[in-house]
Amino acid sequence: MIQYIRHFKILIAFLAIANIHNIILANDEIKRERPGKLFSPAKIPLLEDPGRDKWQKPEEILNLLDIKKGQTVADIGAGSGYLTVKLSERVGAMGTVYAVDVQQEMLEYIKKRTDENGIKNVILILNNMDDPKLPASSLDIAILLSTYHEIVNPIDFIKKIKQALKPHGKLAILEFTDESPIGPPIKIRLPEDIIIEELKQAGFTLTQRHLSLLPYQYFLVFTSSHQ
Numbered sequence: 314m315i316q317y318i319r320h321f322k323i324l325i326a327f328l329a330i331a332n333i334h335n336i337i338l339a340n341d342e343i344k345r346e347r348p349g350k351l352f353s354p355a356k357i358p359l360l361e362d363p364g365r366d367k368w369q370k371p372e373e374i375l376n377l378l379d380i381k382k383g384q385t386v387a388d389i390g391a392g393s394g395y396l397t398v399k400l401s402e403r404v405g406a407m408g409t410v411y412a413v414d415v416q417q418e419m420l421e422y423i424k425k426r427t428d429e430n431g432i433k434n435v436i437l438i439l440n441n442m443d444d445p446k447l448p449a450s451s452l453d454i455a456i457l458l459s460t461y462h463e464i465v466n467p468i469d470f471i472k473k474i475k476q477a478l479k480p481h482g483k484l485a486i487l488e489f490t491d492e493s494p495i496g497p498p499i500k501i502r503l504p505e506d507i508i509i510e511e512l513k514q515a516g517f518t519l520t521q522r523h524l525s526l527l528p529y530q531y532f533l534v535f536t537s538s539h540q
């Protein structure tokens with residue numbers, strides 16, 4: 314009997330090790346594609362899903378970033394403006410939100426939305442793939458929500474965001490984890506360590522790392538390495 318239990322324990326230990334090994338292999342075997350394809354405006358209803366607040370927890374994100382009235386912030390890769398309108402309310406009439414996107418159709422959607430809701434503190438920017446086209450030293454906070462994986466030359470692009478930040482400005486990046494049951498195809502998702510390394514190369518230091526706040530995404534916050 315004792316022999317049987319010992320064999321059973323060895324088997325369990327073996328299966329546990331094999332499972333860890335498989336997870337590591339599976340992660341290594343994912344063939345990543347960069348950049349991910351641009352999110353189509355035809356899929357805006359996905360961004361505006363009524364159930365999104367429940368898992369996206371936008372108010373908690375804005376609280377953790379300590380966004381205050383009167384601040385200047387940028388929603389880079391703003392899409393339908395899901396976060397833009399929440400930022401607009403948070404910074405108030407004395408604040409400014411730059412809604413930045415490379416797709417004109419996205420900005421048209423946001424324009425309609427802000428016009429209909431009498432929102433006056435949002436400035437739309439049609440940028441290009443290489444340049445966020447934001448004014449220098451203007452931002453308290455820049456946010457890239459589910460956008461980083463679509464950026465063509467991320468290190469150069471992030472360096473330009475750095476120029477747009479005030480000296481103590483923050484840059485927040487949120488992306489879907491490999492484990493999330495929802496989100497873009499796994500091959501275009503990005504492990505957080507790749508982003509942390511690229512941000513380091515662009516001159517940023519990781520200051521906050523929230524891995525369990527959101528069920529489907531990791532949430533990283535950076536500040537400039539040289540204040």
Ligand SMILES: C[S@@+](CC[C@H](N)C(=O)[O-])C[C@H]1O[C@@H](n2cnc3c(N)ncnc32)[C@H](O)[C@@H]1O
Binds near residue numbers: 419458
């Ligand atoms: C998946 S959508 C996310 C939209 C929005 N942030 C959200 O979470 O609801 C990504 C958006 O980023 C935009 N985008 C991709 N690369 C960009 C870049 N280099 N600069 C600005 N916008 C970009 C796309 O056009 C698209 O609207």
